[in-house]
Each structure stands twice: as C-alpha cells, then as structure tokens.
Amino acid sequence: MNITVTLIFQMIAFILLIWFVNKYLWTPVNAMLEDRQKRIADGLAAAEKGKHEQELAEKHAKETLKEAKTQAAEVLAQAEKRASIVVEESKEKAQVEGDRIKASAQSEIDQEVSRAREQLRGQVAEIAVAGASKVLGREIDNKSHDKLMKDLIKQI
Amino acid sequence: MAEAASGGGTVQYIQHHLTNLCAGQCDPITHKATGFWALHLDTIFFSYALAALIMVVSWRLGRSLVSDTPSGFQNFVETIVDFVAQQVRDTFPGHNPLIAPLALTIFVWVWLMNAMDLIPVDLLPVLANSIFGIEYLKAVPTTDLSATFAMALVVFALIVYYNIKIKGPVGYLKMFLFHPFGKFFVPVNIVMSIIEEIAKPLSLGLRLFGNLFAGELVFLLIALIGGTMFVTAGLLGGMFWGGLQVLLDLGWLIFHLLVITLQAFIFMVLTIVYLGMAHVEDH
Numbered sequence: 001m002n003i004t005v006t007l008i009f010q011m012i013a014f015i016l017l018i019w020f021v022n023k024y025l026w027t028p029v030n031a032m033l034e035d036r037q038k039r040i041a042d043g044l045a046a047a048e049k050g051k052h053e054q055e056l057a058e059k060h061a062k063e064t065l066k067e068a069k070t071q072a073a074e075v076l077a078q079a080e081k082r083a084s085i086v087v088e089e090s091k092e093k094a095q096v097e098g099d100r101i102k103a104s105a106q107s108e109i110d111q112e113v114s115r116a117r118e119q120l121r122g123q124v125a126e127i128a129v130a131g132a133s134k135v136l137g138r139e140i141d142n143k144s145h146d147k148l149m150k151d152l153i154k155q156i
Numbered sequence: 157m158a159e160a161a162s163g164g165g166t167v168q169y170i171q172h173h174l175t176n177l178c179a180g181q182c183d184p185i186t187h188k189a190t191g192f193w194a195l196h197l198d199t200i201f202f203s204y205a206l207a208a209l210i211m212v213v214s215w216r217l218g219r220s221l222v223s224d225t226p227s228g229f230q231n232f233v234e235t236i237v238d239f240v241a242q243q244v245r246d247t248f249p250g251h252n253p254l255i256a257p258l259a260l261t262i263f264v265w266v267w268l269m270n271a272m273d274l275i276p277v278d279l280l281p282v283l284a285n286s287i288f289g290i291e292y293l294k295a296v297p298t299t300d301l302s303a304t305f306a307m308a309l310v311v312f313a314l315i316v317y318y319n320i321k322i323k324g325p326v327g328y329l330k331m332f333l334f335h336p337f338g339k340f341f342v343p344v345n346i347v348m349s350i351i352e353e354i355a356k357p358l359s360l361g362l363r364l365f366g367n368l369f370a371g372e373l374v375f376l377l378i379a380l381i382g383g384t385m386f387v388t389a390g391l392l393g394g395m396f397w398g399g400l401q402v403l404l405d406l407g408w409l410i411f412h413l414l415v416i417t418l419q420a421f422i423f424m425v426l427t428i429v430y431l432g433m434a435h436v437e438d439h
Binding site: 026036039 | 181192196199200204207211214218223224234238256261264297301302303305306307309310
C-alpha cells in the first residue's frame, strides 16, 4: 500500500493524457461548440431579421394594395364620368344629326312634292288641251292659246 | 477463487485480491512492495490502457466532429464536455485555457479507472491467472495510492505554479506569512498555511483511494458470502446465500455507480477550486 515508483509512471501518463485530451478532444470539440453557438445565434438573428423584413414587406404590400385600390377607384370614377360625358355628347350629336337628317328629308320631300305637282300640272294641262282639242275637233295652237293655257295650269 | 475462500482462507482471499502485481523491490512471500523502487504493473497496465482508450476515442471523435447533425456518441461526449465546461465556468475565476481540459481529463480518466470496480472482482484475476499465469492482479488503478497521488501531485504542482505565476514569488510567500491571521501571528500563519497547502493533494489522493479501496473491499466481502456459506451450509443453504450474494452485489453495484461518478466529480471540482484559489490575486 506504500507509494512506489508507479507514481512516476502515473504522473507521466496523467500529464500526457492532459496534453492529448486538450489537443485532440477539448480544443476541437470546444471550437465546434463555439462555432455552433455562433451559427445558431447568427441563424436566430437572421430569422429575426427576416421576420422583420417580412413584416415590413407585408406592410409595404398592404400600402401598395391600398394605393392601387384608391387609384383604381379613381380611375373607375373618372372613366364613368368620362363615359357619361361621352354618352351625353353622342346623345346630343345624335339628336342634332337626327334633326338635320329629318329636316333635309323634309325639304327633299317638299321639293319632290312641288316638283311632282309641277309635272302633274303640266301633264294635266296637256291632257286638258288634248281633251279640248279632241272636243273642239281642231288643234289648239299652243302659241295662241298660251295665255289661256297658263291660266289653266294655274287653276289646277 | 472459491477454494481460497473456504474456511480460514477468507483473509487470504481478501489479502490476495488487494495485492498488486509487483515488480522490483517486492517481498517474495507477501508480494507487497518493500521500497520505493517497486512497480505495480497492474495499476500501470490498466490506467495506461484506459488512458489509451480515451486517447483513441478522443482522437477519432476529434477528427470526425459534425457541427450540424451530431450523432449519438458525439452527443454523449458533448454532454460531458459541456458539463465540465459549466463546472469550470461556475467555480473558476478568471480565464485559463488549461483548466477545462485538465478537469475533463481528470473526470473521464478517474471515472474509467473507478469503473474497473464494476467488473466482477474475481473475473480479471481469474482470467489473468488462467491465461497468463499471473498470480496477483488488482484491476482498479484508483485503489492504488500511487495512482491517486500521482494525479494529486500533478494538481499540486499546478497549484504551486499558478500561485507563483499569478501572485508572484513574493505574493506567494506573503500568503504563507500573513494568512490567515494577519501580520502578528507569522509563525502560526506559516504552520497553518503549510498544513493547508499540503492538505490539498493529501485529501485529493486519500479521498479517492479510500473510497475506491473501501468499495472494492465491500465487493470482496460480498463475493465471499456465496462461496463461504456454500461450503458450510450445504446445497440448499448455499443456494440461499448465493442468492443473497447476487442481491447484495447488485445493490452495492448500483450504489457504487453513484460513488465512482461522485468521486470522479469531487476530484475534478476540487482541482478546479484549488486552482481557482491559486488564481485569485488576494485572499
């Protein structure tokens, strides 16, 4: 049970083991753990940042959407207004155009009527003259009876 | 070793199991070391083998560390490393990169050497005897004072080294002169301080040795129950005592699992505390 030279061997082994454990176990494991710790912290920070950024982006998107909505509403209102104006305008135009067409048609009709009447009158006079000449048995000289003819035409 | 346990052989059995494999200055009859120049080959063999095991495992693990997806064994080692690092952070003031690996080495090595205790007491001696013809074998290195004091002395050397390094030679001397009772009790202080300093390695070495030696002794006594009683109590009684031996052995084994861990832990923590005290500028 006494202390022997074994002690020296044990001390050598102990010192060697400390050196070895330090070099090949402690240092790499500790470095790895520190690296992992750092990476986890970095990752968490990045996640936090990402979350923040996402929130910002969401806010931004919401704002953009709202803006777009207002703009769209504005555009829509404007378009409606414009459309009603256009409709109004075209209505008026149509009215005017219609009136014009009606008027021109009316005048054409009038013209046609008077022309027809004129023609008719001439033809009636001719027919009358022809009838009369047949009745009288002789030709009525157009020239000598010109005045009479004209009076007749007028009477018709 | 049932034949050795019969009758008056119990003392011989225990004596035999507590004798190291000695080479050099050894008593030819009792096989005990008679002087300093005696080698305890079994202590050296088992402690070196366990140290080599630590080296191989740590070398292999250290080369294949995975940061992102650690596997089972790496997790286990990480837990131990983290545990030791936490102890050092909690109890060690200041910063010294040597303390944590030192504490880790102590914890793992002492635990493994203590764990030799958990191997059935007769197994290794019987194997060594029947295969290699080795007469004596004490498998637990920490039941050898040389092994425990070797560690205690290395720790003591570090304590003295860091005391001188941190406090300076004069500061260290002042600690002996003026501590703990101030400048009017210098002779008392010197005696007290020397006792205090010597007590550190002494308590470290003796505590570990004592606990493990006693534990081993109890294992031997439990191992004796079945064999001894088998001879005297006949077949049926022998079976009863054999059963009792198994039961007691299991109980002591489970308890000892705690003891060996606790002793390794205490050795480690005290080392950290003593070295921490050496790093404090002023008491």
